[in-house]
Amino acid sequence: MSDIKKYKAAVEAIENEDLKPGSPEYAIACIVRAWLDYRPEDAAERVLAEGKSVADCYKYTRQHAKAIHDTQGGSCVGVSADTMLEWILEYYGYTKDEAQTLIEGGLMMAVYQAMARSWTPYGMETEKAQPDAGGKQKTRTATFDADLEDLL
Known part of the structure; x- marks a missing residue:
């Protein structure tokens, strides 16, 4: 499949999840879409990987937030935008160092x-x-x- 076809298929896969605007899952879909537009050749393949979805990515980030919540014993969790983006990229198969390199290399700016x-x-x-x-x-x-x- 060509890069353009992979990109279009990845966009379609995100749109087909039928996420409710305003939901946390929809917010993550917007971030994933910005990443897809920023680095389509790599992101499309990862978005289309077997078993990957924006809804599951949200669950993955919630697990990280719950771990912080449980250790702090507070009523809420606050993490920086780059930490959240790092978790999203980790879900899609990046190591922590690879995610940081991508974030610092311009992905965070593209998302903003x-x-x-x-x-x-x-x-x-x-x-x-x-x-x-x-x-x-x-x-x-x-x-x-x-x-x-x-x-x-």
């Missing part, structure tokens, strides 16, 4: 960028569909175009 693209700040106007015409209506969007040195 993907998350940023999915949010629209409150009050910011975006393109809205016109229901009666079926087209797109352009609205003003807030933009800022300046050189950083001009501001200093």
Whole structure:
């Protein structure tokens, strides 16, 4: 199977899990998708591996969190984003060192960028569909175009 076909199959596999938006599983699916877009040649193969799913990845990360919870005896667990990403990558077969190298090499930034693209700040106007015409209506969007040195 070509790399493009593997990529498309991996995207389809994630989408076919039918995860509920807003759920922790869906959040992990978004992270896995960002990883897939960042490193498709490696990620697609791992996502498509026998027995791997986003739902099971969530269970894997919960087991790690439960272990921390049980040792601390608290009512909640807080871990950093890079630790969570490390657990996700471990589920998909990376060693801790390989995961850290990938995270520090740009994957964390790719995940943050993907998350940023999915949010629209409150009050910011975006393109809205016109229901009666079926087209797109352009609205003003807030933009800022300046050189950083001009501001200093």
